[in-house]
Amino acid sequence: MRSNLNERPSAITLRAVYSALFLLIAITTAGLGQASAPKFRVIALAEHGGIHQPFVDAAKQWLGDLSKQENFSVDYIEDTEKIDDDFLSHYQLFIQLNYPPYMWTPKAMAAFQKYIEQGRGGWIGFHHATLLGEFDGYAMWPWFHEFMGGIRWKDYIAKFATAKVVVEDAKHPVLQGVPASFMIENEEWYTYDRSPRPNVHVLAHVDESTYKPDTKTKMGDHPVIWSNERMKARNIYIFMGHHPELFQNEAFTTIFKNSILWAAHP
Template identity: 60%
Template sequence: MKKTSALLLPIRLLTLIFLTGLHTFALAQTKKPRFRVVAIAEKGGGVHAPFVTEAKKWLAQVASENNFTIDYIENTEPINDAFLAKYQLFIQLNYPPYMWTDTAKEAFRKYITEGKGGGWVGFHHASLLGEFDGYPMWPWFSEFMGGIRYKNYIATFAKATVHVEATNHPVMKGLPATFAVEKEEWYTYNKNPRLNVSVLATVDESTYSPDSDIKMGGDHPVIWSNEHMKARNVYIFMGHHPDLFKNEAFVKIFRNALFWGAGK
């Protein structure tokens, strides 16, 4: 009898450990996410598809580590008030400010101007403002981006140095004073958005390599926030090449923007 009891003890202990593990797993599976994110990236994406692919991998890892969820859409058809109300952050990962349905335009405008739902992080194509692919420019989005219109870009790409300007802004937290971006198109606009937005970082046009005549004339914002809107928002011009996810500064900016935009 004593021998049998001695054998039962480790069996019971193992059973208890197993059941505790199952309970912990079940709790993890049912744990409510901290927040929900929706990201829009057009189907296919052309030359920007590799950037989107890397972004999705990175976001999946960050979401897993920080207990939030991400849903992806490829066009604006699903967007309305009820749809946006489910999310605490809208990421415009690779989608221009045209090809939007009228319902989506109005819902997004309210989401940003009223600030009742969540924040916004936009990359690269979000400032492609003008008449493209048969679509007119969306005037409100132009105002949101600082009253600008797209003018030109460096089609052959250029390496450049970015200067952090708003060192105290949460999106710029932990960034060095300057950092290099190896390959970008560096859009130019019909005017500088600075008068209408808070500039967080600029690109030093004198560092273009190879040099280019396509410049803003010295003051060239590339990361900014429109503080006239109630929703937290930040536009990050970079977003063309997948190697950006090997750039520690870019990854830190994206991560900071994600949690700041979601209010977390």
């Protein structure tokens, strides 16, 4: 017997088709929602203006690309007015993008201290974050002074120098995929009144014998990447951070990426 081409599908068949379509749409929508939700949120306190602006601008562009690849979000602030406990509760990682340890509101200082001491999120600080002392009419922040290993800013290589950075703890997650030593060009290399060692876990130091051009501005034991393991928060200080060309340095960008993925997850 020939089938009737004009025969309409039964109501039961139509309901089955519609149910399957609705289920497919629901699954697809849920999948898209999961893919778009960031794995974690980052707040970056970025220094605004001045000689470090090109570095900050390059960092923002690089972070924008990385955040898409690794599925996290980044928000930026240029002062500490918004920072309090509630504000920080929305972020799993705090990046101090060359912003110094002064010009903070008392409310922000208290909230940040709890954030770090209680491990409410991770922290990465760059370069200017160790400009510790009395600057621009602001007093030393005692807690941050201890957080950074009890150091005080002393001097810097104003005319810049290229030097070799030597890895001390190659097993640390931040230094995975980083060569045993690497060159950093045209950096101003801060010196401090003392080494932060042994108050911090030193991950890398600069070999001052490799300075080109050579300089008398040296401190002997000269750590440049370290972590304060006395805090619950995963934290990394990275001294390098003056020139935008650092984002063309594979060792530097690997360290930055590793630091983000490590510090954002307790």
